[in-house]
Amino acid sequence: MLFAFVAVMLVVGKLFIARSVDTVIEGNAERKAANWATYLSKSVPDLEQLIDNGEPTQAQAAVIDKAVQVADVFRFKLFDADARMVLISDELGAPLEAGARTDHNGHAREVIDTGQAVIELQDGREKSNRPDLYVEAYVPILAAGGQTIGVVEVYLDQTPVANLFHRNFLYLAGALGLVVLASFGVPFIAYILKMRQQVKTGEKVRLLSSRDQLTGLHNRATFFQKVQDALDAGLLDLRKAAIIFIDLDNFKTINDTFGHKAGDEFLRHVGAAISERLSPNDMAARLGGDEFIIISAQRNIDGIEELIEALRAAVSVPVRVDGMALNGHLSIGVHIDRSEQLTLKERMHKADIALYQAKLSGRNTWVVFTPELEQKIARRQYVEECILAGFSENRFEVHYQPLIEQSSLNVVGFEALLRLTDGAGTHIPPAEFIPVAEKAGEISRIGAWVLEEAVQAAASWPPHLFVSVNLSARQFDDGTLLDCVSACLERSGLEPHRLELEVTENMLIEQEAKIIDQLNALNALGVSLAMDDFGAGYSSLGYLWKYKFNKLKVDRSFVNSLTGPDNRTRHVLDTIISLGHHLDMTVTIEGIESEAQVEALNTLSCDHFQGFYYGKPLPSHDLAPFLANAIQPRKRRLRDAAAKPAGPAKGLG
Secondary structure, three states: OHHHHHHHHHHHHHHHHHHHHHHHHHHHHHHHHHHHHHHHHHHOOOOHHHHHHHHOOOOHHHHHHHHHHOOOOEEEEEEEOOEEEEEHHHHHHOOOOHHHHHHOHHHHHHHHHHHOOOEEEOOOOOOOOOOHHHHHHHHEEEOOOOOOOEEEEEEEEEHHHHHHHHHHHHHHHHOOHHHHHHHHHHHHHHHHHHHHHHHHHHHOOOOOOEOOOOOEEOOOHHHHHHHHHEEEEOOHHHHHOOOEEEEOHHHHHHHHOOHHHHHHHHHHHHHHHHHHHOOOOOOEEEEEEEEEEEEEEEOOOOHHHHHHHHHHHHOOOEEEEEOEEEEEOOOEEEHHHHHOOOOOHHHHHHHHHHHHHHHHHHOOOEOOOOOOHHHHHHHHHHHHHHOOOOOOOOOOEEEEEEEEEOOOOOEEEEEEEEEOOOOOOOOOHHHHHHHHHHHOOHHHHHHHEEEEEEEEHHOOOOOOOOOEEEEEHHHHHOOHHHHHHHHHHHHOOHHHHHEEEEEEHHHHHHHHHHHHHHHHHHHOOOEEEEEEEOOOOOOOOHHHHHHHEEEEOHHHHHHHHOOOOOOHHHHHHHHHHHHHHHOOOOOEEEEOOHHHHHHHHHOOOEEEOOOOOOOOOEEEHHHHHHHHHHHHHHHHHHHHHHHHOOOOOOOOO
């Protein structure tokens, strides 16, 4: 009887233990799967989009590759909110087989309907690609608002856990006394083991979720948490710290030219360069995209410079990806303030201002923040805001400055000049807002608008008047300038020879290859081409004949020094005018503001005059009164000139 009782107790004990082990495994698996699903929802970018189309981007695929290394997960499937399968982790890039979208949709549907996980223990001993014991755990994926957006089926290897229980407990069931132990001890010990495993899994998940997947540096959230922890513990004093903002120069070009794989490899290269040069008192993170930050707590300015130059040198070393050599550089902004009680956010803002200036300075450099720099950048940003609001708030306007024929003092045309006002109606100088518009990528749109306005206005003028329009180098970038000019002429009905387009010497020097064909095509269209600001740059004479310019506009710097005691300016100006005439070019002198300058220029045989002396730029509606009022003064000047004795002989040409 006792033997039978013991046998019965043995069987009952084994069954009880086996069931306890299964319960523990299922509970353990459910917690692992839930933790893992939480990690997935937080780490995969645009997860809802992935659930919707089942086609992972490279960034999503990179996270998935990391995800299957977490805990005991060796495979997973994604289901959308309609319980249709959209993705299998170990078959990325391969189309789902016919009928695959309905696989397991019963369990997925149950999870979606109830919000509760579904756990199934599976025997994998007869499957070549499965562990001996594994769990298929269906758990919901929740959006930030708490709603279920899909289901993930997680495959968890539970063989080690099961072996541990069976090895340590099942063979002890032969003794009746251990039934009690099994009844009370197994759940307790299993709980301890489960907690240990859960802690290990949680540590893996936390480690992975706290790091940037590409570079291994802290991600944004972890970085700010660690900084706050260090501040709270008194381990970090921001007054003694340097905030270093880092941005990769032209990173978008690397991605667009060589692909995202090359871009990711370059980000890893930068992350490694930063990691290898951090001291124990430094903290670094990838904030996102191609932006990085370092907080260096103990370095002086010399140490900061040494760190930055070491980083720049390391990053500039070419990276080889699939046989291609990638070269890149850094723009860096630094903020160091030993006295002010500034928050981390305020210090980061000032470091960002310095970074912005480094980019404006041509990139591949570093700048330390100063209060003057903050004012300068604030003004620049204000101007940029005014530019962006220019069209929607009608802040742009075209004014017209007259060009006067020297011999007759008649108005022969007008130069179109862009004007911009801020919200208070105050004019912003063109020398200030034009470079900002170019940097902001707005100058092509603005230039096309100015061209349209000027051509439409000129079409209503008397037929002997022409209009001159300045071109920016950026308007040549996309190769559509010829079409834009042709369309404007066609819409307005203005004859091509009444349109003059001005380009500068510096533009020709910097972008000759890009614009030579377009200038030749504009010349063939019949419009007039003028070289503006001649003499202010390199003054390469080859450009004068190569591009078949019709006009030479001499830089105002010559006029400014024309009335001084030194006659060399007059001789140089006389030579330029003569050269222009020998090349069949009309010569315009700009910047005339005084009677003395006019008298000096009247000794030279120039063609057109332009400057405040003859008229300031006017809005379009004031041109007709200006032309009418200019007739009588011109006649008086001609009579006065005829009554004067003959002056010195004019220059050659």
